[in-house]
Amino acid sequence: MSNNIQSVRGMNDWLPDAAETWQAFEDVVRAWLRRYGYRELRTPILEATPLFKRAIGEVTDIVEKEMYTFVDELNGESLTLRPEGTASAVRAVIQHNLLYDGGKRLWYTGPMFRHERPQKGRYRQFHQVGVEALGFGGPDVDAELIVMCADLWRELGIAPTLQLNTLGDSEARARHRAKLIAYFEQHQDLLDEDGKRRLHSNPLRILDSKNPAMAEINAAAPQLIDEIDAEARAHFDGVQKLLTASGIAFEINPRLVRGLDYYNRTVFEWVTDQLGAQGTVCAGGRYDGLIEQLGGKPNPAAGFAMGVERLLALVEAAGRPVATAVPDAYIVHAGEAAAAFAWQAAAAIRAAGLAVVMHAGGGSFKSQMKKADASRARVALIVGDDEVAAGQMSLKPLRADAPVGTGETQCRVSVTQAISILKQASA
Numbered sequence: 001m002s003n004n005i006q007s008v009r010g011m012n013d014w015l016p017d018a019a020e021t022w023q024a025f026e027d028v029v030r031a032w033l034r035r036y037g038y039r040e041l042r043t044p045i046l047e048a049t050p051l052f053k054r055a056i057g058e059v060t061d062i063v064e065k066e067m068y069t070f071v072d073e074l075n076g077e078s079l080t081l082r083p084e085g086t087a088s089a090v091r092a093v094i095q096h097n098l099l100y101d102g103g104k105r106l107w108y109t110g111p112m113f114r115h116e117r118p119q120k121g122r123y124r125q126f127h128q129v130g131v132e133a134l135g136f137g138g139p140d141v142d143a144e145l146i147v148m149c150a151d152l153w154r155e156l157g158i159a160p161t162l163q164l165n166t167l168g169d170s171e172a173r174a175r176h177r178a179k180l181i182a183y184f185e186q187h188q189d190l191l192d193e194d195g196k197r198r199l200h201s202n203p204l205r206i207l208d209s210k211n212p213a214m215a216e217i218n219a220a221a222p223q224l225i226d227e228i229d230a231e232a233r234a235h236f237d238g239v240q241k242l243l244t245a246s247g248i249a250f251e252i253n254p255r256l257v258r259g260l261d262y263y264n265r266t267v268f269e270w271v272t273d274q275l276g277a278q279g280t281v282c283a284g285g286r287y288d289g290l291i292e293q294l295g296g297k298p299n300p301a302a303g304f305a306m307g308v309e310r311l312l313a314l315v316e317a318a319g320r321p322v323a324t325a326v327p328d329a330y331i332v333h334a335g336e337a338a339a340a341f342a343w344q345a346a347a348a349i350r351a352a353g354l355a356v357v358m359h360a361g362g363g364s365f366k367s368q369m370k371k372a373d374a375s376r377a378r379v380a381l382i383v384g385d386d387e388v389a390a391g392q393m394s395l396k397p398l399r400a401d402a403p404v405g406t407g408e409t410q411c412r413v414s415v416t417q418a419i420s421i422l423k424q425a426s427a
């Protein structure tokens with residue numbers, strides 16, 4: 001074991017190849033969100049701890065076991081690294097009165113923190129792209145959120161499947177809760193430790209248990225769907241009709257309860273069997289009570305968040321090429337006059353919007369050309385004494401996708417010519 005300091009367990013570095021894949025994904029995501037009229041919201045990574053306790057629920061895995069919470073020693077305030085983004089989005093919407101003139105469509109992205117047991121697809125720092133439609137109550141918005149996901153999956157070349165459920169409204173959940181408590185009380189000896197603890201505080205969470213030993217008792221438990229009232233049923237029917245009309249396949253999963261307390265009515269998860277145990281790539285639903293619960297004027301809302309790490313793993317499993325950036329040119333130079341010329345040329349080429357890597361650290365032409373090859377640049381632009389004297393550079397194609405018309409061999413060009421050749425190639 002080395003003594004070198006390593007990254008914190010469950011928190012990953014993104015090396016340049018992976019970071020560039022992520023950037024390409026983000027470009028797709030930003031354009032996709034713009035097409036649907038969603039606007040970005042940026043909130044702090046740290047929030048006051050009570051925000052998450054009130055929003056996510058005191059008796060949930062996240063709040064009970066997974067939050068990075070600490071006391072700010074300077075003022076005694078309890079702070080938490082955000083485990084998710086919905087609570088912060090709602091807090092910001094209330095704080096800035098964003099709904100004063102009607103509903104808002106918002107999105108956010110960034111790191112989230114949960115102290116879970118790390119494994120493939122499950123990290124302690126992970127990233128979400130979250131989408132929230134606040135102030136809209138109809139089933140059309142639930143369907144819009146789901147349809148837009150399907151649209152993104154198509155663009156990314158992946159095909160997770162959709163699971164759908166309704167949690168009804170608070171009265172239905174209260175009736176269901178009473179029946180669940182009665183049922184689990186009858187089978188107390190079969191409950192695991194978490195189950196016993198949650199029996200009276202949050203029996204719905206027992207259904208959410210990941211413990212295989214609980215599967216049988218959970219399978220026979222009273223179902224929420226039997227308690228759902230007519231209005232919530234009509235809402236759910238509306239969502240299903242719109243999805244069917246949009247050609248989106250779904251499976252109704254009555255066991256889908258989600259791990260956070262704020263949901264009501266529609267909940268959904270996009271799942272895949274290609275990533276092992278951590279197969280949920282995107283999840284969300286309606287949370288009509290949360291804005292009021294956090295002190296805002298009552299307003300309905302719905303949204304979802306996708307896990308960036310899991311989605312990128314799925315994109316990779318689908319065999320999509322990894323998008324990495326390559327420079328348009330690598331400038332090789334030797335001698336003081338050549339360096340000065342190369343600096344000016346690089347500035348002019350960059351000003352034209354092209355990507356140029358300037359060789360640094362000296363060395364022979366041969367060793368510089370090796371670096372140029374390794375940079376994966378399309379061409380090398382070479383500047384020596386001869387070139388400086390002629391006010392030109394030698395352009396040498398390095399790859400199969402080097403600019404057309406330059407041929408296999410080296411040719412002499414002015415900086416202006418180099419720019420127009422490189423521009424044609426990168427267009």
Ligand code: HAM
Nearest residue numbers: 084086121122123126280281282283284303304305307
């Ligand atoms: P969530 O189901 O807790 O929902 O997380 C959403 C997604 O984040 C998951 O489906 C998964 O892809 C990813 N994820 C969660 N935990 C981890 C982890 N430890 N490692 C890697 N990926 C993870 C929410 O967070 C809600 N705020 C979603 C929402 C938005 N509902 C309404 N609006």
